[in-house]
Amino acid sequence: MSARVRMTEYLEIDLESERWRCAVCEHAIGPAREDYKRGLLLYDRDPRDIYPARIDGELSFAPDPRWCRIVEFYCPGCGTQVETEYLPPGHPLTHDIEIDVDALKAQHAAHAAEPGGEGE
Amino acid sequence: MRATDTTEQPGVPAPRTPETDAFLNDLLTNQPIMFGPDPEIMNEHRIRPRSEREEAALTAITDETELTIAQSRVEAIIESAKDMLQQISAAPAAKWGDLSVGVYSRDGDLSLCTSSGVNIFSAAASPVPKFINRYWADEPTVGVREGDVFYHNDSHYGGAHNPDHTLLLPLYRDGEHIAWVGVVVHEGENGAIDPGGFAPRATDPYGEGLRIPPMKIGEDYTLRRDVVNMFQNHVRDPLMWLIDIRSKLAAARDVERRLHDFMRERSPELLIATLRTVLENTEAEVHRRLAQWPDGIYRAVHFGDCTLLEERLYKIAVEFEKRGERLVMRTHGTAPAIDRAMNGQAHAMKSLVGNEFMNFLFADLPRNAGFVSAIDFELEPGSMLTATREHPTSLSMLSGFYLNTTVHTALTKALFSNPGVTEVIAPWYAMLPTLQYGGITQHLQLTANISVEINAMGGGAHRDRDGEHAAAPFFATLADWGETEDRETELPLLCLWRHIPPDNHGFGKHRGGASVEWAYALWGSQIFAFMVTSTGARFPVTGGLFGGYGGGCNPLTIVKPEGGAGALREWLANGAPGLTYDAASMLADRPLAGEYEVTNPSRPAAPIPEGEIWIQRIGGGGGYGDPLERDPQAVMTDLRRGLISPEVARNVYRITWDEERAELDAAATESARDDERTARLARGKSYDEFVAEWRREQPPEGVPFLGSWDWPADEGS
Numbered sequence: 104m105s106a107r108v109r110m111t112e113y114l115e116i117d118l119e120s121e122r123w124r125c126a127v128c129e130h131a132i133g134p135a136r137e138d139y140k141r142g143l144l145l146y147d148r149d150p151r152d153i154y155p156a157r158i159d160g161e162l163s164f165a166p167d168p169r170w171c172r173i174v175e176f177y178c179p180g181c182g183t184q185v186e187t188e189y190l191p192p193g194h195p196l197t198h199d200i201e202i203d204v205d206a207l208k209a210q211h212a213a214h215a216a217e218p219g220g221e222g223e
Numbered sequence: 224m225r226a227t228d229t230t231e232q233p234g235v236p237a238p239r240t241p242e243t244d245a246f247l248n249d250l251l252t253n254q255p256i257m258f259g260p261d262p263e264i265m266n267e268h269r270i271r272p273r274s275e276r277e278e279a280a281l282t283a284i285t286d287e288t289e290l291t292i293a294q295s296r297v298e299a300i301i302e303s304a305k306d307m308l309q310q311i312s313a314a315p316a317a318k319w320g321d322l323s324v325g326v327y328s329r330d331g332d333l334s335l336c337t338s339s340g341v342n343i344f345s346a347a348a349s350p351v352p353k354f355i356n357r358y359w360a361d362e363p364t365v366g367v368r369e370g371d372v373f374y375h376n377d378s379h380y381g382g383a384h385n386p387d388h389t390l391l392l393p394l395y396r397d398g399e400h401i402a403w404v405g406v407v408v409h410e411g412e413n414g415a416i417d418p419g420g421f422a423p424r425a426t427d428p429y430g431e432g433l434r435i436p437p438m439k440i441g442e443d444y445t446l447r448r449d450v451v452n453m454f455q456n457h458v459r460d461p462l463m464w465l466i467d468i469r470s471k472l473a474a475a476r477d478v479e480r481r482l483h484d485f486m487r488e489r490s491p492e493l494l495i496a497t498l499r500t501v502l503e504n505t506e507a508e509v510h511r512r513l514a515q516w517p518d519g520i521y522r523a524v525h526f527g528d529c530t531l532l533e534e535r536l537y538k539i540a541v542e543f544e545k546r547g548e549r550l551v552m553r554t555h556g557t558a559p560a561i562d563r564a565m566n567g568q569a570h571a572m573k574s575l576v577g578n579e580f581m582n583f584l585f586a587d588l589p590r591n592a593g594f595v596s597a598i599d600f601e602l603e604p605g606s607m608l609t610a611t612r613e614h615p616t617s618l619s620m621l622s623g624f625y626l627n628t629t630v631h632t633a634l635t636k637a638l639f640s641n642p643g644v645t646e647v648i649a650p651w652y653a654m655l656p657t658l659q660y661g662g663i664t665q666h667l668q669l670t671a672n673i674s675v676e677i678n679a680m681g682g683g684a685h686r687d688r689d690g691e692h693a694a695a696p697f698f699a700t701l702a703d704w705g706e707t708e709d710r711e712t713e714l715p716l717l718c719l720w721r722h723i724p725p726d727n728h729g730f731g732k733h734r735g736g737a738s739v740e741w742a743y744a745l746w747g748s749q750i751f752a753f754m755v756t757s758t759g760a761r762f763p764v765t766g767g768l769f770g771g772y773g774g775g776c777n778p779l780t781i782v783k784p785e786g787g788a789g790a791l792r793e794w795l796a797n798g799a800p801g802l803t804y805d806a807a808s809m810l811a812d813r814p815l816a817g818e819y820e821v822t823n824p825s826r827p828a829a830p831i832p833e834g835e836i837w838i839q840r841i842g843g844g845g846g847y848g849d850p851l852e853r854d855p856q857a858v859m860t861d862l863r864r865g866l867i868s869p870e871v872a873r874n875v876y877r878i879t880w881d882e883e884r885a886e887l888d889a890a891a892t893e894s895a896r897d898d899e900r901t902a903r904l905a906r907g908k909s910y911d912e913f914v915a916e917w918r919r920e921q922p923p924e925g926v927p928f929l930g931s932w933d934w935p936a937d938e939g940s
């Protein structure tokens with residue numbers, strides 16, 4: 104039996120193994136008590152790859168790559184783009200989700216025990 | 224160390240005695256120089272405890288059905304008053320939905336508010352009646368009596384920002400003060416250094432125009448004409464002020480009359496019990512729903528790129544800690560408050576969090592102060608979100624809107640696993656690249672205000688479908704962006720186009736809603752100024768969610784036709800050869816001879832020559848999910864509709880198509896997408912390897928930056 108909680112569009116927490124998993128390919132990304140981003144692949148994207156510059160010059164209708172980069176996070180198992188972060192170049196990455204795993208387990212157990220709860 | 228020698232000496236203060244203490248106490252508490260904003264009221268975001276009167280009313284009303292029916296009836300009363308006010312107001316923003324009508328408890332907590340209006344008011348408005356209760360009710364020269372009319376716009380005393388004006392009536396029944404009726408309208412023009420209500424050139428609050436603390440402006444339902452005259456004397460649109468003080472009074476009186484009917488037919492107790500119950504139930508329900516979210520800490524950051532008078536990055540950071548039914552919001556790391564009008568005050572920023580709950584997270588609950596009351600705030604003092612009374616704040620939306628984006632992103636991550644009634648949605652576009660203006664119109668009337676394209680913000684992509692185009696502002700989801708013909712009739716403007724340009728939204732599995740680009744020429748006036756106060760020329764305003772991308776960048780384009788208005792008229796008369804309805808193409812092709820400028824979208828008001836054209840995009844909403852998962856046929860549709868460029872279809876969505884027949888090549892698309900996934904695995908780096916290359920100890924050279932830049936010691940170094 105495995106109890107998994109879907110935490111984002113592409114990330115689950117497996118309560119049994121206490122690991123982040125990819126919801127697309129089930130790749131085990133890393134410990135659920137740590138930042139899932141540590142288990143992904145990262146890429147420093149020039150924003151002009153995504154938004155075509157419409158004119159020459161610094162203000163081209165695309166972001167200015169000296170001011171803004173897109174950090175893309177990929178699942179190492181299937182290459183799904185799990186997250187994007189818009190940051191000035193070199194700015195600290197955001198530890199965006201820090202789950203209290205014990206509370207999550209307790210919440211899940213309580214929910215499963217409720218009448219009509221999923222008794223996985 | 225304290226001095227212990229009490230012998231009187233020259234230059235040494237006399238010892239304290241009970242008499243001097245009493246004198247000092249009286250001096251400090253009873254003889255204020257003026258009645259400034261009360262820090263206790265301004266910091267008080269929780270609803271007041273039950274009053275004795277409320278306890279008694281709740282004891283008297285035992286039938287819950289009665290409370291529910293009464294709530295619906297009060298809601299119907301305020302909604303119809305709001306509809307009426309929308310029709311009779313002169314302010315452009317009011318006509319298109321930037322207004323609200325509400326009923327507050329006797330103690331001043333906003334208890335029921337129109338759901339179709341601006342929900343920020345629901346939480347920001349309460350300090351105003353609280354101030355009147357505390358300072359004017361017992362002040363012999365003011366007092367609070369039936370028929371009194373109170374007015375307010377200084378957001379240091381409450382409210383979201385100075386362009387919003389509140390008119391309040393105390394509601395009485397048989398000589399007893401039962402509640403407050405309030406009407407808020409975004410009026411705009413305040414007589415600031417810049418026209419229209421927003422003052423980018425104000426570097427302190429004294430350049431922001433008329434600042435009305437909560438004050439009485441009429442008695443016996445009659446406005447004091449000398450007071451109104453003083454207001455009018457301060458501003459560039461005395462007619463609008465006169466009409467709208469009267470129209471707000473009419474709306475408030477309509478609510479008052481119908482609440483009198485209600486109390487006569489039912490009872491004042493039922494009204495008091497209803498107002499109290501709604502507040503308490505809302506707060507309790509917010510807690511109950513918060514308990515369903517997983518415990519943890521959720522963070523988000525975003526960056527503005529222009530501080531009104533110069534280009535600078537400024538950081539807005541939020542952290543939510545959710546434990547059980549409690550939610551604490553923190554903002555450490557956010558940029559400091561500065562001498563620019565984009566600072567926000569704490570109470571207004573809290574009310575933006577309330578807005579997020581009312582409009583996006585728990586949109587089924589009645590709008591009131593109970594939302595914000597349920598949340599704990601640990602806001603860093605001295606930040607751009609916690610400005611003091613000496614900071615300029617008329618454009619607090621520039622920090623508050625980014626706050627909304629970060630709050631939305633962080634809380635969407637918090638609730639995803641157990642969303643309940645909440646629809647999971649990527650960030651909405653939130654900025655104000657709308658035309659602002661002031662001057663003499665073609666009707667020889669002095670005016671100043673904003674044009675309501677601000678209401679055309681693109682909606683964020685949903686978890687299961689695309690976002691809505693030019694949907695509504697995130698703070699007033701039923702607001703409209705108005706008719707071009709109205710604008711041209713009232714103002715010296717020629718609208719060349721309002722059109723959705725390509726790539727003006729976030730890409731993703733589900734794409735954000737796009738928005739329009741507006742192009743206005745000055746037409747029919749020689750004394751008129753244009754102004755824009757926005758951001759997002761270098762750093763996108765909107766981010767994406769769960770692998771989706773945010774929006775693009777939206778600089779301001781200015782075209783000065785060679786030969787002025789005459790040349791523009793001739794070009795248009797000849798069918799505007801080369802016109803593409805898109806600033807970027809205009810800049811590339813220059814179909815009209817003249818001077819072209821592309822700049823960041825923040826330019827204080829200055830008179831412009833007739834015929835000058837300003838072009839600006841409102842931004843689109845964020846995208847949701849990996850763009851490689853987007854249905855290739857949906858990408859083709861976007862391409863055919865001009866929502867995306869061929870470059871985006873190819874490089875972001877990785878679709879392949881027959882260009883001649885505009886037909887998708889499904890097999891080639893699948894293999895192009897597989898190739899891209901493989902390429903990601905090849906180019907992606909492990910976290911530590913990435914950080915080692917990425918990490919900088921300070922912002923890049925040539926990029927002015929406000930806010931923290933703190934790498935944890937153990938990361939990547």
Ligand SMILES: [Zn+2]
Nearest residue numbers: 125128178181
């Ligand atoms: Zn995967």
